[in-house]
Amino acid sequence: MAGMYYEDLEPGRVIEHAIRRTVTEMDNTLFSALTYNCAPLHIDAEYSKNSIFGQRLVNSMFLLGLVAGITVFETTLGTTLGNLGFNEITFDAPVFHGDTIHVRTEILDRRLSKKRGDSGVVTFKHVALNQRDEVVCQCTRVGLMLLREQPKEPATATA
Numbered sequence: 001m002a003g004m005y006y007e008d009l010e011p012g013r014v015i016e017h018a019i020r021r022t023v024t025e026m027d028n029t030l031f032s033a034l035t036y037n038c039a040p041l042h043i044d045a046e047y048s049k050n051s052i053f054g055q056r057l058v059n060s061m062f063l064l065g066l067v068a069g070i071t072v073f074e075t076t077l078g079t080t081l082g083n084l085g086f087n088e089i090t091f092d093a094p095v096f097h098g099d100t101i102h103v104r105t106e107i108l109d110r111r112l113s114k115k116r117g118d119s120g121v122v123t124f125k126h127v128a129l130n131q132r133d134e135v136v137c138q139c140t141r142v143g144l145m146l147l148r149e150q151p152k153e154p155a156t157a158t159a
Contacts, residue, residue: 003072003079005148006110006120015105019070022100023058031062058095063137067128070103081119081144089139093130100131108140119144 032042040047041057048056064086095101109123122145128137 002074003077004075004145005079006112006122006145007148009075009107009110009122009145011107011109013107015071015074017070017074017103017105019073020100020102021066021070023062023066023095023097025056025097027062028056028058028097031065032059035059035061037061053094053096055096058097058099060091060137063091063095063101063128064089064139066101067103067126067137067139068141070101070128071105071124071126075105075124076143076145079146081116081146084121084142084144087140087142089137091137092135095130095136099136101128101136103128110145113144116144118150119146121145 029043032038037059039059041051041053042059043056045056048054051057068083068086104127106125106127107122108125110120112120122143124141124143126137126139126141127135130136
């Protein structure tokens with residue numbers, strides 16, 4: 001597994017993710033169609049020419065999904081039990097077709113799970129930047145991460 005375990009995710013650790021992704025017109029159009037987002041700012045080039053951006057914007061939900069996806073290989077691949085939530089999501093600058101996105105993750109906090117003995121709760125901060133190193137999206141994400149050392153099963157009494 002490439003992902004990190006709870007023990008590896010110490011607060012203050014920063015990960016510069018190796019994967020970069022250039023966003024295409026197809027990404028934006030297909031995602032918008034699949035999610036029934038018919039906002040003309042995403043799918044109508046003629047309409048968007050007269051917008052404050054002068055061109056189509058990449059769907060912000062696609063961008064958020066891309067940011068989370070880019071982080072998987074180096075943080076949670078095979079070592080997470082799931083996301084518990086996303087907080088403080090901001091879209092700091094527009095993303096357009098042809099922009100290349102890269103992501104930096106900082107571990108903000110962690111604690112052992114109160115309900116499960118095999119995992120802990122980790123708070124990640126993801127910052128996405130474009131090819132000009134302009135911040136385009138930020139979010140905090142809370143994940144339930146496996147412990148490397150699984151607790152031993154309690155001994156059972158035998159007759």
